[in-house]
Amino acid sequence: MSSLKDILDQNVREAAPELYAKLDRQRVRCYACGHECPIPEGQAGVCKVRYNRGGALYVPWGYVAGVQCDPIEKKPFFHAYPGALAYSFGMLGCDLHCGYCQNWVTSQAIRDPHAVSPPQRAVPERMVDEALTLGAKVMVSTYNEPLITAEWAVEIFRQAKVAGLVTGFVSNGNGTPQVLEFLRNWVDLYKVDLKSFDDHHYRQLGGRLQPILDTIRQLHALDFWIEIVTLVVPGFNDSDDELKRMADFLASVSPTMPWHVTAFHADYKMTDPPDTTADILLRAAQIGKDAGLKFVYAGNLPGRVGELENTCCVQCGALLIERWGYLIRSYQINAAGCCPKCNAAAPGRWAKAFDGQIAHMPFVPRRGRARDTVTSK
Numbered sequence: 001m002s003s004l005k006d007i008l009d010q011n012v013r014e015a016a017p018e019l020y021a022k023l024d025r026q027r028v029r030c031y032a033c034g035h036e037c038p039i040p041e042g043q044a045g046v047c048k049v050r051y052n053r054g055g056a057l058y059v060p061w062g063y064v065a066g067v068q069c070d071p072i073e074k075k076p077f078f079h080a081y082p083g084a085l086a087y088s089f090g091m092l093g094c095d096l097h098c099g100y101c102q103n104w105v106t107s108q109a110i111r112d113p114h115a116v117s118p119p120q121r122a123v124p125e126r127m128v129d130e131a132l133t134l135g136a137k138v139m140v141s142t143y144n145e146p147l148i149t150a151e152w153a154v155e156i157f158r159q160a161k162v163a164g165l166v167t168g169f170v171s172n173g174n175g176t177p178q179v180l181e182f183l184r185n186w187v188d189l190y191k192v193d194l195k196s197f198d199d200h201h202y203r204q205l206g207g208r209l210q211p212i213l214d215t216i217r218q219l220h221a222l223d224f225w226i227e228i229v230t231l232v233v234p235g236f237n238d239s240d241d242e243l244k245r246m247a248d249f250l251a252s253v254s255p256t257m258p259w260h261v262t263a264f265h266a267d268y269k270m271t272d273p274p275d276t277t278a279d280i281l282l283r284a285a286q287i288g289k290d291a292g293l294k295f296v297y298a299g300n301l302p303g304r305v306g307e308l309e310n311t312c313c314v315q316c317g318a319l320l321i322e323r324w325g326y327l328i329r330s331y332q333i334n335a336a337g338c339c340p341k342c343n344a345a346a347p348g349r350w351a352k353a354f355d356g357q358i359a360h361m362p363f364v365p366r367r368g369r370a371r372d373t374v375t376s377k
C-alpha cells in the first residue's frame with residue numbers, strides 16, 4: 001500500500017519560477033514562506049511538502065485534503081461580503097507546528113502519524129462548479145497553510161475568478177515579498193493569524209515574528225483586504241504588555257484593519273492553559289480600542305461579549321451589522337458600502353445588497369457548540 005508520503009510525491013509539479021531560485025551544487029531556495037529554505041538535492045523544506053528533485057523545486061498539485069462550505073464569518077472575515085457562503089479547501093502540511101492547532105489533522109499530517117486526512121484528486125473546474133452549485137460566493141484556501149501550496153491555490157483561483165467568485169487566504173502570514181506579489185492578482189481577501197508579539201513565542205511555534213509583521217505591512221501596501229486574528233491563550237500571549245504592542249503595531253499599519261481577538265479552548269498538544277474567558281477577551285478588545293483600532297471583535301464566545309460581535313459606523317456610531325456568532329441578525333450598510341445615517345464609508349468589500357445569509361445553505365449556529373469556532377492554526 002502506498003504511504004502518505006508516496007501519494008504526495010506523485011501529486012506534484014515544478015514550482016512557479018517566481019517562487020524559487022536555483023543555487024549552486026543543485027540546491028534551491030524556496031520563497032513560498034518566510035523560512036526561505038535552502039534545500040539540498042533530494043531533501044524537503046521545513047514544511048515537508050516542497051522538495052528538491054534533481055535541482056528543481058517540486059510542490060503540491062492536483063489534490064485536496066478537505067473541502068467544506070462555511071459561513072465567511074467563520075474564516076473570520078467580518079468586512080467582506082457578510083452572510084456569504086465560503087467554499088473552503090485545504091491541502092496537507094504547514095510551515096509551523098503550533099501546539100494548539102485546530103486544523104492539525106491536515107496541517108501536521110506529514111509530521112504526526114496520528115493526523116490522518118487522506119488526499120483526494122481534485123480538478124479546479126469541478127471545484128468551481130461545485131462551489132457555484134452550492135451557492136458559494138467566495139473560495140478560500142484554508143485548513144493547512146496556503147502559502148506553502150500557493151501554486152495550486154492560484155490554479156484554482158484562476159478558474160474561480162472567471163466564474164465571478166471572490167477568493168481568499170486564511171494564513172499564518174509567514175510570507176515573503178515574492179509570494180505576495182505572486183498572489184496579488186488572484187487573492188482578494190487575506191486573513192493573518194498574529195499569534196504573538198514575542199519572537200521567543202513564535203520560535204516555540206516554529207517561526208519568527210518579523211516575517212509576519214513584514215507580511216501584514218506588505219499586504220496592506222498591496223491593497224489586499226486584510227483581517228487579523230489573535231487567538232488569546234491564557235498565560236501564552238494575554239499579558240497587557242504583549243496585547244498592547246500587538247495592537248499598537250496593527251494601528252500603525254491601519255486603524256481600520258479589523259482585529260479579532262478570539263477565545264482559546266484546549267486542542268491538539270496544548271491542553272494545559274485554561275479556556276479563555278469573556279473577561280479576558282473584553283480586556284484584550286479594550287487594549288485594541290485604546291490603541292486606536294476602530295474595528296475590534298471578540299470571537300468564539302457568542303452572546304457573551306456585549307457589542308463586540310457587531311460592526312458600528314466609525315463616524316456616527318450607528319449599528320451597521322448585528323451578529324450572534326456567525327449569524328447576521330441585521331444589516332444596514334447601503335449599496336455604496338456606506339452608513340445609511342451619515343454616509344461615512346465602511347471599510348471593507350461589500351456586495352451591492354445583502355442577500356440574506358448563505359442563500360442555498362442557511363447556517364444557524366447552535367448555542368453551546370464549542371467546537372464550531374473560528375479556526376486558528
Ligand code: SF4
Nearest residue numbers: 030033036037045047
Ligand atoms: S514553503 Fe516555506 S517551509 Fe516550505 S520549503 Fe518553502 S520556504 Fe521552506
